Amino acid sequence: MHNRYSRNRYTNLSVGEFSQGPAPWKNTLTCRYTLLSYDPTQREEDAGKACYIITGSIMAITCHIFLVLAIFNIMLLPTTIVATQYVVGDNSGWTLDFDYQAWASTKAFKVGDALVFNYPKGIHNVFIVNNNSFANCVIPSPSKAYTSGHDVIPLLAPGKEWFICGVDDHCSEFNQKLAINVKSR
Numbered sequence: 001m002h003n004r005y006s007r008n009r010y011t012n013l014s015v016g017e018f019s020q021g022p023a024p025w026k027n028t029l030t031c032r033y034t035l036l037s038y039d040p041t042q043r044e045e046d047a048g049k050a051c052y053i054i055t056g057s058i059m060a061i062t063c064h065i066f067l068v069l070a071i072f073n074i075m076l077l078p079t080t081i082v083a084t085q086y087v088v089g090d091n092s093g094w095t096l097d098f099d100y101q102a103w104a105s106t107k108a109f110k111v112g113d114a115l116v117f118n119y120p121k122g123i124h125n126v127f128i129v130n131n132n133s134f135a136n137c138v139i140p141s142p143s144k145a146y147t148s149g150h151d152v153i154p155l156l157a158p159g160k161e162w163f164i165c166g167v168d169d170h171c172s173e174f175n176q177k178l179a180i181n182v183k184s185r
């Protein structure tokens with residue numbers, strides 16, 4: 001704020017928005033001519049003083065609104081972008097003979113969420129596959145496997161996502177596969 005009525009109160013704020021906004025002298029000039037055209041007997045000097053006060057008040061109120069909005073935004077932010085990490089199979093983790101479709105049916109996956117596959121490293125792995133590979137348990141190239149035992153896979157786009165274990169016949173014989181539907185936020 002460059003306005004002399006608000007400068008003292010807002011100089012200490014370091015928030016960027018507060019140093020911007022319309023030039024106060026423009027508001028004041030417009031205000032002065034408006035006042036003079038309503039009351040031609042009013043002296044230019046008095047109109048100017050009145051307008052400095054009016055413009056100053058408007059700017060001060062605007063600053064307050066910006067400040068309140070900024071604080072409100074900061075408070076709101078964590079609730080609007082919060083993402084959920086879903087531990088696949090909960091305490092059972094990523095394992096054999098678990099009904100992952102039943103598990104998934106109770107969840108509402110959204111873009112920005114993530115799946116966490118927990119399993120003993122070396123015993124299982126995770127592949128992101130397409131619909132056909134999911135249905136027929138087609139194992140992709142080993143280089144595409146997640147193998148850490150604690151694989152956090154972000155859900156980046158809305159739509160269907162398919163996951164299978166690529167170890168031995170875990171997918172085909174032990175149903176170690178998961179299909180989910182990701183909704184946009």
Ligand SMILES: [Cu+2]
Nearest residue numbers: 124165167170
């Ligand atoms: Cu497995």
